[in-house]
Amino acid sequence: MVTINDVAAAAGVAPSTVSYVISGKRAISPKTRRLVEDTIRKLGYHPHAGARALASSKTNVLALVVPLRTDTNVAVVMEFVASAVTAARAYDHDLLLLTTDEGPAALRRVVSSAIADAVMVMDVEAADPRVPMLLTLDRPVVLIGVPDHPDGLSCVDLDFAAAGEASVAHLAGLGHRRIVLVGPGPEVYQRGTSYATRFIRGFTAEAERRDVQAATTAWPAAYQHGGGLDDLLARHPDVTGLVVHNEAALPGLLSDLRYRGVRVPEDISVVAVCPDSMAVHYPIPLTSIAIPAREVGTLAVETVMRQLAGHRTAETRLLAPKLAVRASTAPPAHR
Amino acid sequence: MVTINDVAAAAGVAPSTVSYVISGKRAISPKTRRLVEDTIRKLGYHPHAGARALASSKTNVLALVVPLRTDTNVAVVMEFVASAVTAARAYDHDLLLLTTDEGPAALRRVVSSAIADAVMVMDVEAADPRVPMLLTLDRPVVLIGVPDHPDGLSCVDLDFAAAGEASVAHLAGLGHRRIVLVGPGPEVYQRGTSYATRFIRGFTAEAERRDVQAATTAWPAAYQHGGGLDDLLARHPDVTGLVVHNEAALPGLLSDLRYRGVRVPEDISVVAVCPDSMAVHYPIPLTSIAIPAREVGTLAVETVMRQLAGHRTAETRLLAPKLAVRASTAPPAHR
DNA sequence: TTGAAAGCGATACCAC
DNA sequence: GTGGTATCGCTTTCAA
Numbered sequence: 001m002v003t004i005n006d007v008a009a010a011a012g013v014a015p016s017t018v019s020y021v022i023s024g025k026r027a028i029s030p031k032t033r034r035l036v037e038d039t040i041r042k043l044g045y046h047p048h049a050g051a052r053a054l055a056s057s058k059t060n061v062l063a064l065v066v067p068l069r070t071d072t073n074v075a076v077v078m079e080f081v082a083s084a085v086t087a088a089r090a091y092d093h094d095l096l097l098l099t100t101d102e103g104p105a106a107l108r109r110v111v112s113s114a115i116a117d118a119v120m121v122m123d124v125e126a127a128d129p130r131v132p133m134l135l136t137l138d139r140p141v142v143l144i145g146v147p148d149h150p151d152g153l154s155c156v157d158l159d160f161a162a163a164g165e166a167s168v169a170h171l172a173g174l175g176h177r178r179i180v181l182v183g184p185g186p187e188v189y190q191r192g193t194s195y196a197t198r199f200i201r202g203f204t205a206e207a208e209r210r211d212v213q214a215a216t217t218a219w220p221a222a223y224q225h226g227g228g229l230d231d232l233l234a235r236h237p238d239v240t241g242l243v244v245h246n247e248a249a250l251p252g253l254l255s256d257l258r259y260r261g262v263r264v265p266e267d268i269s270v271v272a273v274c275p276d277s278m279a280v281h282y283p284i285p286l287t288s289i290a291i292p293a294r295e296v297g298t299l300a301v302e303t304v305m306r307q308l309a310g311h312r313t314a315e316t317r318l319l320a321p322k323l324a325v326r327a328s329t330a331p332p333a334h335r
Numbered sequence: 336m337v338t339i340n341d342v343a344a345a346a347g348v349a350p351s352t353v354s355y356v357i358s359g360k361r362a363i364s365p366k367t368r369r370l371v372e373d374t375i376r377k378l379g380y381h382p383h384a385g386a387r388a389l390a391s392s393k394t395n396v397l398a399l400v401v402p403l404r405t406d407t408n409v410a411v412v413m414e415f416v417a418s419a420v421t422a423a424r425a426y427d428h429d430l431l432l433l434t435t436d437e438g439p440a441a442l443r444r445v446v447s448s449a450i451a452d453a454v455m456v457m458d459v460e461a462a463d464p465r466v467p468m469l470l471t472l473d474r475p476v477v478l479i480g481v482p483d484h485p486d487g488l489s490c491v492d493l494d495f496a497a498a499g500e501a502s503v504a505h506l507a508g509l510g511h512r513r514i515v516l517v518g519p520g521p522e523v524y525q526r527g528t529s530y531a532t533r534f535i536r537g538f539t540a541e542a543e544r545r546d547v548q549a550a551t552t553a554w555p556a557a558y559q560h561g562g563g564l565d566d567l568l569a570r571h572p573d574v575t576g577l578v579v580h581n582e583a584a585l586p587g588l589l590s591d592l593r594y595r596g597v598r599v600p601e602d603i604s605v606v607a608v609c610p611d612s613m614a615v616h617y618p619i620p621l622t623s624i625a626i627p628a629r630e631v632g633t634l635a636v637e638t639v640m641r642q643l644a645g646h647r648t649a650e651t652r653l654l655a656p657k658l659a660v661r662a663s664t665a666p667p668a669h670r
Numbered sequence: 671t672t673g674a675a676a677g678c679g680a681t682a683c684c685a686c
Numbered sequence: 687g688t689g690g691t692a693t694c695g696c697t698t699t700c701a702a
């Protein structure tokens with residue numbers, strides 16, 4: 001293994017000089033700098049991460065806790081993770097993967113062992129049991145999602161309440177008076193997953209404000225196609241607008257609509273809550289509120305990096321929803 | 336921070352004794368062991384990972400390179416990752432996430448810096464440019480997938496060639512004479528992604544052997560529903576069996592079939608290649624060949640752990656495909 | 671602008 | 687069965 005001493009010897013300088021060339025923490029003459037840099041390249045030197053962590057108390061590793069249930073929204077999680085890795089690399093950090101299954105103990109372990117410098121937690125629940133313990137960690141923490149009591153932890157997420165409002169506002173603006181929410185499965189609500197309840201809150205509030213009849217339904221994430229739409233129409237025969245906050249059920253629902261000869265948007269308007277990339281790929285491009293997984297991932301990393309840089313005040317950033325009007329919504333037909 | 340010296344002092348023993356209690360690498364009297372363990376608990380001691388890595392040249396971290404393109408099969412990747420994390424934790428290891436985007440350099444960096452002890456690489460291509468460099472790493476490596484020239488690297492995967500054969504064999508056995516493969520999009524083949532070509536090879540070979548007419552088509556992963564089936568039927572009007580090796584296109588294809596009034600399996604039989612959990616959730620449970628992401632993830636970790644334990648000979652493990660007969664296949668109707 | 675050397679917190683060898 | 691201590695590779699303070 002090539003060590004800093006090897007580099008120093010080969011370059012004819014002190015190890016500390018090599019260290020400073022790398023870190024840039026003190027002025028180095030251009031000549032020495034070039035010499036050292038060349039030697040590093042020539043020898044193929046890579047600083048030993050463990051030694052570095054030991055001496056500097058920094059690992060340059062971020063821990064990311066992801067939900068690996070299959071019921072959850074896989075595509076969004078992946079997109080988030082991808083952007084987080086990329087953003088982390090831009091700050092010269094790596095990502096260590098933990099799962100929600102491992103519970104709070106995993107977080108304590110990773111931080112106490114100095115495996116990671118900071119922690120990002122996805123899939124936060126309203127009364128998340130991890131919050132109290134995260135507070136005791138004394139390390140930067142960023143929650144993706146918003147618990148009822150963040151207690152001074154930083155949070156990043158789409159503003160789902162505003163998204164719920166926006167979906168209703170759009171349909172109401174077009175003249176729809178009876179709309180139904182196709183939400184995630186009951187298990188999501190049972191867990192108290194914060195985004196689902198926040199969305200519903202906004203959805204319902206805006207419906208009241210605008211005096212439109214709004215009902216909510218929960219569809220299993222595994223829903224493919226079959227009786228879902230028939231059930232819904234039986235209960236809400238005069239519905240003209242659907243808000244789908246359940247990307248996994250989207251293909252099945254649209255298949256049901258097509259099969260039943262219900263035209264979109266002529267007979268029923270559909271607003272989807274899903275990544276834009278998903279919305280545009282349907283034969284009828286969907287009017288949608290984007291789930292900005294990419295932005296949230298990047299923002300989470302930036303927030304955590306800011307905290308690592310010493311900025312220790314908690315900040316909650318809720319991204320404003322963006323509703324893109326595409327081909328799946330229109331004014332309701334007169335009947 | 337609580338160090339091993341703090342524990343030693345509090346317990347009235349030498350630091351080395353504490354170390355040995357933890358590692359179990361030498362005999363300790365029950366009395367001392369209990370004393371030390373209690374002290375560790377009481378003080379909340381966690382060994383410093385960096386210090387450990389420095390002294391022992393082991394990080395207890397596995398690097399996993401995942402493909403984070405969105406065109407690729409998200410659900411399978413997630414399932415694989417989930418099982419890999421779980422398996423790794425069973426061996427007291429953590430998982431560091433790298434992406435294919437970072438290229439071969441990332442692997443060199445992670446290994447040379449002693450951030451990880453070994454590497455697992457997903458989404459291997461036929462002529463994967465990473466293979467030559469992986470060979471120079473001098474660390475355990477496991478490929479998920481099989482390149483044309485593994486050159487002594489361990490590989491783990493589903494036996495896709497056998498899967499291709501099995502799909503044809505099942506349909507041919509039922510009496511089908513004209514079948515079509517709905518494969519992944521052209522970009523997958525262009526990358527030379529090994530599983531896709533291996534599947535086709537088995538598919539075609541078995542078709543020849545059984546003298547059934549077999550055609551192959553490539554559907555975009557983003558396919559939802561629309562003209563896909565019409566195109567296919569126009570080109571292959573007398574097809575009676577479909578093999579779908581493209582889970583993302585599955586909902587769209589089935590929607591097309593339903594919409595066109597093509598009954599499954601009465602008019603057309605469908606064999607899917609996808610995780611079992613996916614196959615069983617359709618209204619017509621699909622006859623399928625399972626993509627054993629879970630098993631592959633676990634096996635990959637076990638293989639890498641075996642190598643870390645000193646077993647340095649490369650082993651290629653191709654899991655035999657399991658075809659589960661469900662409701663989407665039947666003998667072809669006589670026309 | 672550079673060098674020397676004291677840690678950082680474990681492991682594992684050498685003694686007893 | 688236990689203790690003492692050199693060592694791992696780097697960062698950073700102190701000196702020059």
